[in-house]
Amino acid sequence: MIPVTSFAGKTVAVFGLGGSGLASCHALRAGGAEVIAADDGADRMTDAAKAGFITADLRTVSWAHFAALVLAPGVPLTHPVPHWSVLKAREAGVEVIGDIELFCRERRRHAPDAPFVAITGTNGKSTTTALIAHLMRVAGYDTQMGGNIGTAILSLEPPRMGRVHVIEMSSYQIDLTPSLDPSVGILLNVSEDHIDRHGTIANYAAVKERLVAGVKPAGTAIVGVDDGFSRAIADRLDQSGKRVVRISVKNPLADGLYVEHEAIMRSAGGARSEIARLGGIGSLRGQHNAQNAACAAATALALGVKQDVLQQGLRSFPGLAHRMEQVGRLGNVLFVNDSKGTNADATAHALSSFAEIFWIAGGKPKAGGITSLAGFFPRIRKAYLIGEAASEFAGTLGDNVPHDMSGTLEVAVAQAAADAEASGLKDAVVLLSPACASFDQFRNFEIRGTHFRELVQALPGVERVV
Template identity: 65%
Template sequence: MTPVTTFSGQHVALFGLGGSGLATARALLAGGAEVVAWDDGAEGVAKASAEGIPTADLREADWSNFAALVLAPGVPLTHPEPHWSVRRAKEAGVEIVGDIELFCRERRARAPGAPFVAITGTNGKSTTTALIAHVLAEAGRDVQMGGNIGTAILSLAPPDGNRVHVIELSSFQIDLTPSLDPSVGVLMNITPDHLDRHGTMEQYAAIKERLIQGAGLAVVGIDDAPSRAIADRRSDRLVRVHVGAGSVPAEGLGVADGHVRDGAGEVLADVNGIGSLRGAHNWQNAAVAVAVARALDVDPDRIRAGLVSFPGLPHRMEEVRRRGAVLFVNDSKATNADSTEKALTAFRDIHWILGGKAKEGGIFPLVPYFERVAHAYLIGAATDAFAATLEGAVPYTRCGTLDVAVEQAAANAAASGAPEPVVLLSPACASYDQFRNFEIRGDRFRELVKALP
């Protein structure tokens, strides 16, 4: 835990009692703050009360006593409209912050030079966060990983001069961190997302840019226009990362054909043959990890060794098993077409399991990749809509449930005669029609695959 001492002796309101909210309350109390916590749901309040965290309905509180409102990132700050706790705080002139802001203040108070790597982006940030943490840990560094990737930041060990915090940040978290100042800030990419919470694409990009503005060193992927514009506004201490053919950016890194090169053309890493880093999107992840590790003075040989040994993330192009020539891949985290596109570009001879609760646009954006698909196996509520898109382009079977799809895909892939057929679960859908979350869906796929004779 990182006790938050910067609010010692002060009254703090806390709203949102999920995992990060409870961790924040514990850290504030451990640091000597007077906390009053609340949630719109009874379950969170009950959990807090059972731990001895003081709770009270903040609608009835005297807000003039509070030094700050600590807001959970899932609670609307501005759009579609501010939460009632936000309105109460603004009416009382109380600052509104999140748990990342508390960490930043604690870092400045405890160990202002402690390495702090913050990663954001619309896509790829979880894999990149895990990859950076893995490379640093394999090189012998004391690494703490968390934030949006899973472990609440204040549950991690406190900042220390020899300890590296590698933290994934969502746009919601950045929006609640006015003094964000990582030693290395990473922006992977920006595509439209969460506009219901940020209003416009311009506002969404501006929030992402704040991570770069406050960073000691900025590492920015420049393959989309919004990120490229952000890089252009950064005047110094910048590493640009470009994926694809063409010149390597000055004072940057380029990746083509799986080779990460610097501006002088020197090959710094080769990710070809690393199963957990298949596909051009993973080339960017690898290049960013190389840039960060170099900035933290990791030996080049240890960087390359860390890339090779990276196991990948569960549910994100996770290689579950080989059965004869057939490779089984769990990409359950692909809950929209944009995510599934990354998997379809990484393989051929694909036996594709897809479906669930469809997102807007369905799978129509994936039509250019249908030639990579040998057969599709449809599950869940999106079956009829997806069948209409596949009709005449890809052979498909209506399977209904995941167990039927795995059995049929495994049999057909084994009989296909292809050199390396792939059974790919990449649903391009939310899981909520049949599974509580994508993790449970991916776990079930893994169990079914491992149970095959």
């Protein structure tokens, strides 16, 4: 745990008592603050009271004595409308911050030069975060990983020299971290997402920009420049005097890192050199993972990792569950769990990685559906459609892609496995990359992906991929 000493002797309201909210309560109390805990859910209020925290309905108490409102990232700060607790705080002139802001203040108080890597982007955040943490561990660093990837930041060990914090940040978390100041900041990409929480894509991109704009003067901003928003952000950072490392997987760069023929290349001052190879690394398959790997490599190099150690770390990276996870093989058929492909943009990365695809898609649909994926339809031998989106997706596929209305994941896996095995194709892939949220049939994408893995591994003759 990281005790939050910056509010010692003060009273802090915490709203949103999920994992990060409760961790904030414990860290604030450990640092000497008085905590008033609140949530819209009665069960969470009960759990906080059982943990020994004072709970209250923040609509009925005086805000005059609160030093801050620590808000969980899932609670609306601005759009579609600010949560009532945010309005109460603003009326009282109380600052609204998040748990990563508390971390940043503690780091500045106790270990301002301790390495702090912050990662954001519309897609690829978790894989890049996990890969950077893996590389730093291989290099011998005491590495703490958390944030949006799962472990609340205040549940990690405190910052100190020789210990690196590798933190995934959503746009919601950036919004609640006004003094964000990583030593290495990474912006992978920007595409349309979370507009309901930011109003417009321009607002969303501006929030993402704050992470790399906050990099310390001696630090490094790493920016993927294969989309227009991110290119413009990199240019602005350059003009402001930041040290910027540009990353591309689409084009060679005159200055930066790019991927060419499965190699990560570095270009500077007219000279080019190869720094690592990605060929044969199944956990980093596909162009999107090449970008993740290049950004992770740039981070490792910025923190002093040697090239041979970098290559060793890339080759030993096991990958993340539900993100292009190879879960089984049946003869020539590979089964891939990409349940994290919850929108068309993420699924495009998966479809671009294979040529003979038996595609399981559907769930709770998102705006735009799968029309943007038409360029990948020639790769799809057959689609198996599930959930609420099945009819809509069938209409989009039309006569271009053979498809079954499978309805459920159980039926889809059985049908896809049988068809893929019968096809005789050498490189057949049964791919779960739904291009949808899971909430119509599963509580989250992790449960959906785990169920897919279990269904695959229960098929007769399937061997697990090690």
